[in-house]
Amino acid sequence: MTIEFSKKLTATVTPIPGVVLYELPVHGDNRGWFKENWQREKMMALGLPDFSPVQNNISFNKKAGTTRGIHAEPWDKFISVATGKIFGAWVDLREGESFGAVFTAELDPSQAIFIPRGVGNAFQTLEDNTAYTYLVNDHWSADAQDQYTFLNLADETAAIAWPIPLEQAELSEKDRAHPRLAKVDPMPPKRTLVVGADGQLGKALRAAYAGDASVEFAARADFDLTAEASYTGRAWKNYSTIINAAAYTAVDTAETLQGRAAAWAINATAVAQLAKVATAYGITLVHVSSDYVFDGSTEVHIEDETLTPLGVYGQSKAAGDTVVSVVPRHYIVRTSWVIGQGNNFVRTMASLADRGIAPRVVNDQIGRLSFTQDIAACIKHLLEAGATYGVYNLSNDGEPQSWADIAADVYELSGASRDAVTGVSTEEYFEGKQAAPRPLNSTLDLARIKATNFFPQQSRLRLAEYLKD
Known part of the structure; x- marks a missing residue:
């Protein structure tokens, strides 16, 4: 030879x-x-x-x-x-x-x-x-x-x-x-596991992956994020991807003794367990972050901005982001003001409009809504396109608004008067109430996700569709 x-x-x-x-x-x-x-x-x-x-x-x-x-x-x-x-x-x-x-x-x-x-x-x-x-x-x-x-x-x-x-x-x-x-029976692909599949984002992911037998959805009862057996009792070598759609999101309750423990258990400790599994088995970990990892002192937040959380919820989310960032194959999808199936701000405002109630709504917190169908579509896009691993901001597109602006839009789209909504400052709204600190600026820069050829829908258009449906 x-x-x-x-x-x-x-x-x-x-x-x-x-x-x-x-x-x-x-x-x-x-x-x-x-x-x-x-x-x-x-x-x-x-x-x-x-x-x-x-x-x-x-x-x-x-x-x-x-x-x-x-x-x-x-x-x-x-x-x-x-x-x-x-x-x-x-x-x-x-x-x-x-x-x-x-x-x-x-x-x-x-x-x-x-x-x-x-x-x-x-x-x-x-x-x-x-x-x-x-x-x-x-x-x-x-x-x-x-x-x-x-x-x-x-x-x-x-x-x-x-x-x-x-x-x-x-x-x-x-x-x-x-x-x-x-x-020959073809070899099926490795599986994707969605944890937190009973939440707002989990429901949107179920719709996005409907009919895909390789995607497994685990609700809270199927995958207890706080139980060691959830991480040791599964044949992880048969999985290629974990999508973490679970989170503790009770922002104000997180400031209490019991809420603080729960927030850290779900948003940080459980995420560390998922990260450990993903690293050990070469699995891609998709994790959903929040605008609350920032203090809101910057008008528009980019992906590489230093994390500066104000309250317990934001701190626990920032800890989870930090852990996920060291997983070799990871996507952190950072969102703001999430709206999907379930209780949320838009549903509350629509209900108040239907009942003829005139609400006081915060007008000095600025950002964009993130509809769960767009978050789910973005996650699917990143995985299918094989985008570069890392952090991606994802909200709906359009001119940033205050919560009061969005509430007025909901009233108008519901057939009520925009004038029924009264804008007040965050300080006025929470006066005398026990509440977590909020970032005043939550607008996320979308240039990086758009560079992957994913273009989020305009927020106003998605809001109109959401209320119509």
Whole structure:
């Protein structure tokens, strides 16, 4: 076998999504050769996922013509040849449009290939004494074999042109008995878990992901954020994403002794537990933040602004944000003035308008509403688009308003007079009441989320739709 020395490290995409072929620099002389078989930093720069391998396996094959596969396993693999040469064949056995796609290539020690979970792997040795090696990002176990998906090496649809005909090759009886493509059950995708699925945002996420069997919704009774068993009693390796739609939002009650403990338990301690799980299993964690992490001294808040919370609720949310920010795969979606299905400011104002009540409403807190259907759509967009991990502000668009302005809009859209709403300052409104401090400026800059090609609906239009529905 002749190996080409000193090639440049390059990556080539293949017809199978996620399958990438790498040319490896091999350095040699009269003594033999040396290569960097897997180099995380350089290969990530070329697009290799940071797949966190935990096990290294080697298959030694004594004779040319030894043929193994086609096996799709429930983990990612980085495959290379230690010595010898192989003909490799890979078939996409995942659910989706690319099911059945095929890629073949000859590999010697100067090539490697990344194979995502659910793509069938097979090879045929072209030389004696060939060693086939692969890194995987999950530990092998007997139970894991129940999650394998198999395809027959001789499948007519895949039509793999084996260099050595299968009737002349060395095969196991198990590999000979695997099903044809028409009888293969595709490997389902990893699951997405939505916690807090009974809240306003949770209900919007249920609507956004309606019909998607890979998304699992956990209400409070299904996933107790304060119970250790919630984090230890689940097969997390089968999940790709956690969306945390749960939060303690009783802003004023959070200032009490009991409320303070509850706010920190849900908004910080539970978030730290989710972050620990996400980091350990390479899961993407989506977390929903709040304008209350700021003191409101800045007219418009950008994502990278220093956190300056005023009250217990904001402090607990800021703590949760800080924890999530160190998860390798995370999205923090920062919202303001959330409106969805359930009790909220807009529903309260509409009810008062219907009953002919003239309310006093705060007029010195400025911001924008965030409707839950738009928050849910934004989360889905970030995940599907593979946007850069990090913090994204998300509210509805349009001119910032005060709560009194919004209340007047609700009255007008409900057929009542705008003049029924009287504006008062925050200090006047809460005089004599025990209340948490509020940021006076809650307007979020939306440039970063718009740069991902997500454009939130105008707040006034969404408000009209909400009241009509």
